[in-house]
Amino acid sequence: MISLSDTPSPAGPAASLTATLExxxxxxxxxxxxxxxxxxxxxxxxxxxxxxWRLELVSNSESRSLFAELLPEYLDVFDSLPLGVMQAxxxxxxxxxxxxxxxxxxxxxxxTPIGTWLPPEDEGMLHLSGEGGTPWFCQWVIPSPAGHPVLRVVLDLIAERVRADGGVDLERDDCVHYYTxxxxxxxxxxxxxxxxxSIEEIRENQHLARSAGVIVHPTRFFAHQVVRHGYASFTWGRRGYVSWRDDIRSRFLEHSEPRAALLKTLFIPRACPWLKRYGAENDAAFVLSEEIxxxxxYLLALGKDTEFNRQVASAGTRVISTQDLPAGTAEGLEPWVEACGRLVRDMPEDGATARPDLPDFSMKxxxxxxxxxxxxxxxxxxxxxxAQLAIEFHHLPNCGVLDGVGSRYSWETREAVVRKLLETHHLVHLHANNYGGLIHGFPEVVECLFVNKKWFSAEPAVWATASPRAELDRPNRRHHPELVLAWWMDQGCGTPRRSISAA
Structure with a gap:
């Protein structure tokens, strides 16, 4: 422990809630x-x-002694936490x-000095503020007297969740937020x-909070007003500060066999010309074959994307969007409805079905x-x-993919989906949508274009000799970096096609 004053640390657990702040x-x-x-x-x-005031800086290894000596009922849980940020x-x-x-x-x-906003009469209270942009109270700053009941409740809740799951499930998207x-x-x-x-509703009912020894300050009070949060994992780089996301990524690689099997199915074996980006300037970009x-x-758009639909329609192709159609127009679509669980229940009568008498279509x-x-x-x-299927895969590399009722889709299911698409289609394009950020060191959102084999006899793809400036999605930001996963050109083509593949 590094102590920045000569004042001795207090010893022994607090028996009850104190009225002053150490x-x-x-x-x-x-x-x-x-x-x-x-x-x-x-x-x-x-x-x-x-x-x-004194400042006490403790290392992760030293923090264990608190539980070993003063809170032994939680020691097994503390020792089972796999990430340093969780123990912190x-x-x-x-x-x-x-x-x-x-x-x-x-x-x-x-x-601002603590005393200017935390008067002596409020030292016996737990002070909270909303993060802003989330439904959570921030915990990068916590002023609290010893023995406050919320602190006991949170330790009990952490222990309850970890023990119930038989340890921490690192495959959860929100594992750090959920467990600790x-x-x-x-x-x-x-x-x-x-x-x-909600946080704002609690703040509007301060009598409720104060009755439990809690004061709720304005949202982002501890982010920009009396304290500024530096977000070191994004702004301090790699110089001695390790983000919990990096910690998870290293563990991701330790058990990468099922992930590798899935990602291998996304190898691009074919090159396809005439590709063009459709969608809003900053996001929602899909790449399609102009010729196909x-x-x-028509193009079947599952989900509403006005700018994408407008651009496709302006190119002369009719767009059918499932969210723009009146109810009761799905008559005659039983084969597709049965196959897709009513995903396209609002398509018109000439929509996509297994009926051979209907024309082929593009879909995104x-x-x-x-x-x-x-x-x-x-x-x-x-x-x-x-004829062509543009898919934006969400959570593809993350084992915690959930449906609406909390069921998980396994690696095997996701790999089977990709392999199934490859039975009838060539994968000709792949790029990372940086707007979705990262999970386990891999893009959270991956956009792919599958072209029907009967429509296009694709040539083998080769690596391009250069990676031009990324142009498909939102410009680079520190929070959401663009990743170049693949950049392909046609076999024998002297220069890369700008829109064939980028990140």
């Missing part, structure tokens, strides 16, 4: 000796604005329960208050959750009517 700022990190230089500025703001989450609740004080993430900056982070913290607050009200689109009877759709199951159940003859 003048100590608690922080935890993986290794105090390897923090980046930015931390020095953060630390200085806390000490300069709050003379008389649990430690902050434990240290405040035992000692009280002011917890602050190492990447936070104090903008802001989601479980917010649930503990609401359980203590005995309400499921021009010969299709998002596949997330239940759509994996729908495609898995869809007869090949139905897919065979699709």
């Amino acid at each position: 003048k100590v700022i608690w922080q935890v990190c993986k290794s105090p000796d390897h923090l980046p230089e930015e931390y020095g500025e953060c630390r200085r703001t806390w000490l300069d604005h709050n003379p008389g 989450d649990m430690w902050r609740y434990g240290v405040l329960l035992v000692h009280g004080g002011f917890y602050a993430d190492v990447d936070t900056y104090c903008l 982070g802001p989601e479980v913290w917010s649930e503990a607050v609401r359980r203590t208050l005995g309400t499921d009200l 689109l021009g010969k299709s009877a 759709m998002d596949v997330e959750g239940r759509e994996y199951g729908l495609l898995d159940d869809c007869p090949p003859e139905v897919l065979g009517r699709c």
Whole structure:
């Protein structure tokens, strides 16, 4: 432990809720000796604005002693947490329960002295603020007296969830938030208050919060007003600060066999010319073959995307959008309806079915959750009517894909879906939609174009010699970097086709 004053730390667990706030700022990190230089500025703001307070910086390895010595009923849970950030989450609740004080993430900056907004009469209260943009209370800053009941509830809830699942399920999209982070913290607050009200509703009913020893400050109070959150995983780079996302990615690679089998099915074996981007300028980009689109009877758009539909229609192809059609027009579509679980229940009578007398069509759709199951159940003859299929796969590399009722779709199901599409179609294009961010080091959203084999005899694809500037989706941002997964050109073509594949 690094102590930034000579004041001794308090010892022993608090027996009950205290009426004063211990003048100590608690922080935890993986290794105090390897923090980046930015931390020095953060630390200085806390000490300069709050003379008389001490700052205690604890390493992840040292944080275990709190549970071993003072909170042994949670030690097994703490030891089972696979990520350092999870142990840091649990430690902050434990240290405040035992000692009280002011917890602050190492990447936070104090903008105003604590005493200017936390008067002595409110020192016996737990102080909260909404993150902003989420339904959660923030926990990068937590001022609390020792023994506050919310702290006991959150530790009990963490233990309950981890033990019920037989350990942490890293395949959950929200595993950190669910087990130890802001989601479980917010649930503990609401359980203590005995309400499921939103943060703003709780703030409007301060008497409810105060009756439980809680004060709710304005949303983002601890993000921009009295404290600034630095979001180090995005802004400090790699210099001694490890993001929990990177931690998960390293574990992702430890058990990569099923993921590798799935991703191998996405190898692009064919090159296809005449590809063009359709969709809004910043997102919702789909790549289609202009030639095939021009010969299709229509394009079936599963889901509403006005700009995409407008551009396709302006190219001379009729667009049928399932969300734009009146009810009761699905007569005669039983084969498709049965195959797709009413996904296209609002298509008109000349829509996509297995009936051979109907013309072929192009289609674009998002596949997330239940759509994996729908495609898995869809007869090949139905897919065979699709001249080209532009799919935006959501959660493809993540084992926690859920349907509307919480059922998981396995790696085998997702691999089977891709292989099924490859029975009737060539995969000719793939790019990462950076607007969806990353999961396990792989794009969260992957957009693909499948072209019907009977429509197009594709040539073998080769690597292009250069990767031109990415132009398909939102421009690069630190939070959502673009990833070049593949850039292909036609066999024998001297220059890459700009729109064939990019990230």
